[in-house]
Each structure stands twice: as C-alpha cells, then as structure tokens.
Amino acid sequence: xxMAAVGIGGGALAFLLxxxxxxxxxxxxxxxxxxxAAVRASYEAGVGVMATKVxxxxxxxxxxxxxxxVTVVGFREGGNVVTQVKTTATDGxxxxxxxxxxxxxxxxxxxxxxHLGKAGAPPLRHLQEFRLPAVDAFEPGxxxxxxxxFKEGDIVDVSGNSIGKGFQGGIKRHNFKRGLMTHGSKSHRxxxxxGAGTTPGRVxxxxxxxxxxxxxxxxxxxxxxxxxxxxxxxLMIKGAVPGKPGNLLRIAPAKIVGKNIPKN
Numbered sequence: 619x620x621m622a623a624v625g626i627g628g629g630a631l632a633f634l635l636x637x638x639x640x641x642x643x644x645x646x647x648x649x650x651x652x653x654x655a656a657v658r659a660s661y662e663a664g665v666g667v668m669a670t671k672v673x674x675x676x677x678x679x680x681x682x683x684x685x686x687x688v689t690v691v692g693f694r695e696g697g698n699v700v701t702q703v704k705t706t707a708t709d710g711x712x713x714x715x716x717x718x719x720x721x722x723x724x725x726x727x728x729x730x731x732x733h734l735g736k737a738g739a740p741p742l743r744h745l746q747e748f749r750l751p752a753v754d755a756f757e758p759g760x761x762x763x764x765x766x767x768f769k770e771g772d773i774v775d776v777s778g779n780s781i782g783k784g785f786q787g788g789i790k791r792h793n794f795k796r797g798l799m800t801h802g803s804k805s806h807r808x809x810x811x812x813g814a815g816t817t818p819g820r821v822x823x824x825x826x827x828x829x830x831x832x833x834x835x836x837x838x839x840x841x842x843x844x845x846x847x848x849x850x851x852x853l854m855i856k857g858a859v860p861g862k863p864g865n866l867l868r869i870a871p872a873k874i875v876g877k878n879i880p881k882n
Contacts, residue, residue, distance in 0.1 A: 663878040665748045665756070666870030667698045667764050668718035669853070671778070673863045677844055677854055688844050688854040691867060696720020698762040701737045701745060703753050713749040714756050717742030719866075746868060765848055768869075772843045777868040778860035782833030792826045836860040840872045 672690040679686055702715035721743050723731060734742060737758035768774065788794040788809045797805040809828065812821050838859055845854035859867060873879050 660749065661751050662748045662870050663873045664871040665714055665716070665750060665762065665767065666774075666868060667693075667762055667767060668716065668744055668746060669764070669867045669869055670694050670719075671859060671861055671863055671865045671867055672852065674858065675854075679844075686844055686856055687858075688856055689859045691853040691855060691859070691869070693764065693851055694719045696740055696742055698764070699737075699739045699742065700756050700758055700760040700762065701734055701739050701742065703756050703758060704747070705753060711749060712751065712753045713747045714753055715745055715747050716762065717745050719743035744866060748870065764853065764869075765846060768843055768846065768853070768871075770843055770846055773840050773872040773874065774843060774855070774869050775837055775839045775872045776841055776855065776859045777835065777837040777870075778865050780832045780834055780836040780860045781862050783831040785829065786831040787828045788826065791828060791831045794826075840874075 669691045670693065672692045674687060674689050677686045677688045678684070696717075696719055699717050700714055701717040704711060704713040704715065706712055717734065717739055719742060721741050723741050725743070726734075726741050731741060734740070739759055783790075787807060789796055789807055794809070796807050797803055797810075799806060812825055812827065813819075814822070838857070841859070842856045843853055844856050846852075847854070853869070855869075861867070871878065875881055
C-alpha cells in the first residue's frame with residue numbers, strides 16, 4: 619500500500635499550566651446585577667498534528683513476539699505547517715493554527731490563499747487550532763515534524779469523523795435485545811413501547827430510538843504509539859481510530875490528570 623508522507627518540525631511537548639479565566643460577564647435580573655461564572659479555556663496538553671488514516675494491520679512486538687492490532691497513520695504532501703500564532707493581545711487567547719494537506723492553488727479561495735500567504739505557507743486544505751498556555755516557541759511558517767513531537771510509547775488522543783452508517787434501528791444503534799422469533803410473536807426487531815402512559819402523555823426527550831448513526835466527530839483517548847517509521851513517515855497507533863482509510867485525523871498528546879493536567 620503506497621503511502622505519501624512529509625515530515626513537519628516542531629517543539630517539545632508542553633505541559634498544561636493552570637487554566638486562566640477569560641473574564642466574567644454580568645447581566646441584570648430584576649434590577650440587580652449578578653456576576654456570571656468565569657469561562658475557562660480548555661488547553662491542549664501540547665501541540666499536535668493532523669494526519670491521514672491509512673488502514674489497520676497486525677504488528678508483532680519484537681520483544682515479546684505477541685501480535686498487536688495497530689492503525690497505520692500517514693501524512694499527505696505538504697505536511698503540517700504553522701499558519702497562524704494567536705495571542706491574548708491580538709485574539710483574546712493563545713493558540714497555534716496548523717495547516718495540513720498541500721493542494722493546488724485553484725483548490726482554494728483567494729481569502730484562503732491570502733491568509734496562508736501571510737504565514738509564508740503553501741496552499742493547504744485543512745486548518746485546525748491547538749490552544750496552548752504559551753505560544754512563544756512557534757512562529758508562522760514553521761514546519762511541525764511528528765518525529766520530534768512524538769516518540770514511541772507516548773499516549774495520544776485521536777479525533778476524527780466516525781464512519782456514517784445511515785438510519786439504523788434500536789438494535790444496531792443502541793444494542794437493544796430483539797423479541798422472540800417463534801411462538802406467534804409479532805415483535806421481532808421493533809422498538810416496543812416508548813411512552814409512559816397517560817401521565818405524562820408524551821415521549822421523554824432523549825429517548826433511545828432509531829435514527830441516524832455515525833458520521834459524527836469522535837475522540838478516542840489514551841492510545842499508545844507503538845512504532846514510528848521514519849523511512850515510510852508513518853505512525854503505528856495501538857487500537858482503532860475513527861473513520862475509514864483516507865479519513866482526516868487530529869493527533870494530540872493525551873491529557874493525563876496528575877501528569878500534564880493539574881489534579882484540581
């Protein structure tokens with residue numbers, strides 16, 4: 619299976635600092651002003667990268683010889699490049715915007731090309747932000763190399779869109795049990811009763827029922843990087859990640875309480 623991969627440079631993993639408040643908002647209720655709760659930013663445990671899911675395979679641990687199911691993650695042409703550095707003074711918060719997947723200029727709009735041109739970055743398809751406690755180590759146009767950001771044995775969080783399965787019934791969508799298939803039963807895969815009777819005389823909100831399944835943003839937390847192949851420019855991550863081959867993934871250092879997130 620052919621895999622295109624481009625390296626991308628970066629910095630060391632940053633530890634999460636105590637969260638900072640972005641200020642309070644007050645409103646008037648009956649002539650009195652009440653302070654609203656402070657909005658706290660949710661920081662990443664460190665800057666991450668975007669990648670492309672290649673597929674799954676079996677990796678044999680060279681030390682134990684045991685098989686390990688892994689997902690192979692590759693990198694498209696263009697790699698990951700810092701396209702914007704946001705600071706509290708200019709944008710109200712600190713974050714690093716990263717671009718991924720190089721494309722032709724005619725695939726982007728003129729505003730998109732102008733935005734990337736300010737950073738000296740090539741035309742890139744995808745843009746995502748990583749909110750960090752400090753962004754002093756980054757500058758626009760800086761490439762991010764996954765081999766410098768991650769090492770074998772690291773624990774990461776992987777986000778992506780799950781496989782869409784269309785409209786599904788309660789058995790497949792919510793693991794309901796089916797009814798009898800014999801003895802005159804006429805309820806096999808039907809949902810069954812969904813109401814509570816005359817009172818309240820309606821169906822409760824949030825009731826598990828047939829509906830659209832999959833095709834939503836999903837995050838799989840605390841997956842281990844088993845192998846980094848610098849020749850093929852791929853990562854091998856233990857377990858399954860969202861989506862089918864070719865899906866866009868967001869890989870960031872996992873948030874672990876007591877290690878890179880304060881216990882309080």
